[in-house]
Amino acid sequence: MRYLSTRGQAAPRDFEGVLLAGLAEDGGLFLPESWPELSPAEWRALRGLPYHELAARLLRPFVGDSLTAGELGAMTRDAYAGFGHPAVVPLAQLDTRIFALELFHGPTLAFKDLALQLVGRLFDHALARRGERITVVGATSGDTGSAAIEACRDRAAIDVVILHPEGRTSEVQRRQMTTVPAANIANLAIQGDFDDCQDLVKAMFADAPFRAEMNLAAVNSINWARIAAQIPYYAAAALALGAPDRPVAVSVPTGNFGNVLAAWAARRMGLPIERFIVGSNRNDILARFLAANDMSARPVDPSLSPSMDIAVSSNFERLLFELLGRDAAATADIMTRFRAEGRMPVPDAAWRRATALFDGFALDDQGTLEEIGQLYRECGYLADPHTAVGTAAARARLPADPSLPVVVAATAHPAKFPDAVERATGVRPPLPPRMADLYGREERFSVLPRDLAAVEGFVRRHARRNAG
Numbered sequence: 431m432r433y434l435s436t437r438g439q440a441a442p443r444d445f446e447g448v449l450l451a452g453l454a455e456d457g458g459l460f461l462p463e464s465w466p467e468l469s470p471a472e473w474r475a476l477r478g479l480p481y482h483e484l485a486a487r488l489l490r491p492f493v494g495d496s497l498t499a500g501e502l503g504a505m506t507r508d509a510y511a512g513f514g515h516p517a518v519v520p521l522a523q524l525d526t527r528i529f530a531l532e533l534f535h536g537p538t539l540a541f542k543d544l545a546l547q548l549v550g551r552l553f554d555h556a557l558a559r560r561g562e563r564i565t566v567v568g569a570t571s572g573d574t575g576s577a578a579i580e581a582c583r584d585r586a587a588i589d590v591v592i593l594h595p596e597g598r599t600s601e602v603q604r605r606q607m608t609t610v611p612a613a614n615i616a617n618l619a620i621q622g623d624f625d626d627c628q629d630l631v632k633a634m635f636a637d638a639p640f641r642a643e644m645n646l647a648a649v650n651s652i653n654w655a656r657i658a659a660q661i662p663y664y665a666a667a668a669l670a671l672g673a674p675d676r677p678v679a680v681s682v683p684t685g686n687f688g689n690v691l692a693a694w695a696a697r698r699m700g701l702p703i704e705r706f707i708v709g710s711n712r713n714d715i716l717a718r719f720l721a722a723n724d725m726s727a728r729p730v731d732p733s734l735s736p737s738m739d740i741a742v743s744s745n746f747e748r749l750l751f752e753l754l755g756r757d758a759a760a761t762a763d764i765m766t767r768f769r770a771e772g773r774m775p776v777p778d779a780a781w782r783r784a785t786a787l788f789d790g791f792a793l794d795d796q797g798t799l800e801e802i803g804q805l806y807r808e809c810g811y812l813a814d815p816h817t818a819v820g821t822a823a824a825r826a827r828l829p830a831d832p833s834l835p836v837v838v839a840a841t842a843h844p845a846k847f848p849d850a851v852e853r854a855t856g857v858r859p860p861l862p863p864r865m866a867d868l869y870g871r872e873e874r875f876s877v878l879p880r881d882l883a884a885v886e887g888f889v890r891r892h893a894r895r896n897a898g
């Protein structure tokens with residue numbers, strides 16, 4: 431399997447090349463040259479497999495020759511062995527048609543663990559084989575950071591610097607990142623918002639000498655391996671609900687568009703997902719796009735679902751490339767204009783193709799609190815604010831076909847956002863016992879302005895200290 435950049439100017443490469451490159455050199459994102467497809471019989475044969483086996487089977491075509499089937503199978507087994515639920519990604523039924531796909535049973539209590547526990551192991555394998563070391567730079571609005579840190583801590587060949595927006599994550603999220611006593615991990619609180627952090631990360635990748643000097647790698651969903659490893663849980667849910675003989679819809683609380691893109695990739699592989707509901711908080715660029723082809727960036731507004739406080743969704747570029755019939759020149763042109771003008775000129779035909787499958791819904795903080803409260807009162811279910819955006823979106827945009835179940839991505843554990851959950855329900859969800867002392871642990875992080883030279887200097891010093 432080879433991978434191409436959405437902007438057409440970077441050299442194609444194999445899975446391992448894409449894993450280590452992260453962002454393509456032309457600023458684009460990698461996608462497989464062609465989509466592997468399973469027949470209905472092949473999907474049926476996957477029903478009932480343990481999650482780690484399902485993941486290995488579905489990832490096999492993406493990985494190609496970079497790993498043997500045995501290596502991949504051992505890696506997925508190991509990656510999910512420590513999850514806190516035997517099903518790894520259990521489904522909870524919330525009403526006759528709406529199901530929560532719980533993606534928060536991993537070590538850091540958010541869906542990022544499903545991909546990053548595997549990506550950490552993929553890094554180890556590739557680096558040992560090549561005898562290389564990498565510097566991971568990542569931007570987080572709260573959850574990617576701790577999942578990446580947990581996946582890469584204490585590795586001799588990996589240094590990690592995670593940028594989070596100062597004061598804009600929940601306290602639990604911040605402490606999960608800043609209290610890890612591993613020499614290869616560093617945290618930066620950037621005086622800005624998540625988009626500033628993401629821009630700084632992309633700017634480091636665009637600085638070719640720095641990128642080469644540091645051998646930069648990515649843990650954000652700009653890295654194709656992240657998206658690939660998020661596909662199997664949609665398959666697990668759909669198969670459990672009767673796919674491929676019964677289609678489903680998904681509702682995904684969305685920020686950087688990586689998670690819903692993984693669901694769309696599952697559809698490209700032949701899984702019958704008929705509708706994609708994109709939930710946003712008041713940072714509603716995607717809802718505005720889907721309602722009226724208005725993809726215009728606005729300043730980020732802090733909300734009760736901080737992980738989705740994102741103005742520009744990186745992975746939309748991957749969908750755009752597909753909507754444009756894989757026209758890389760057109761994709762590059764539109765992305766350049768978006769960067770310069772703050773408004774993405776998506777051709778009407780491409781927008782119509784998007785709306786044929788995707789629906790958007792935005793919910794403000796008051797609506798989020800009401801949804802958390804209602805879920806608790808009516809189903810006894812404690813949802814975190816991001817999941818609540820997803821369930822509210824599922825209800826508001828419930829597909830007309832009454833036989834279609836809706837799978838809501840339950841993306842974080844409620845204990846990561848105890849203040850909002852307590853406000854809505856009166857119940858303060860406790861952290862798991864292994865994290866019970868989180869508030870007593872010492873924090874380590876530096877604060878920097880959103881200044882590329884300052885951030886690159888910090889990354890260089892961190893990497894040199896660990897290498898030497």
Ligand SMILES: Cc1ncc(COP(=O)(O)O)c(C=O)c1O
Nearest residue numbers: 573684685686687688689737841
């Ligand atoms: C808890 C939670 N929900 C939803 C999202 C949005 O997911 P995505 O960025 O893949 O759209 C994030 C951040 O990625 C998150 O951490």
Ligand SMILES: N[C@@H](CCOP(=O)(O)O)C(=O)O
Nearest residue numbers: 570571572573574650651737
């Ligand atoms: N919500 C994310 C933001 C980064 O998204 P990613 O999927 O591109 O890593 C977070 O929690 O950090």
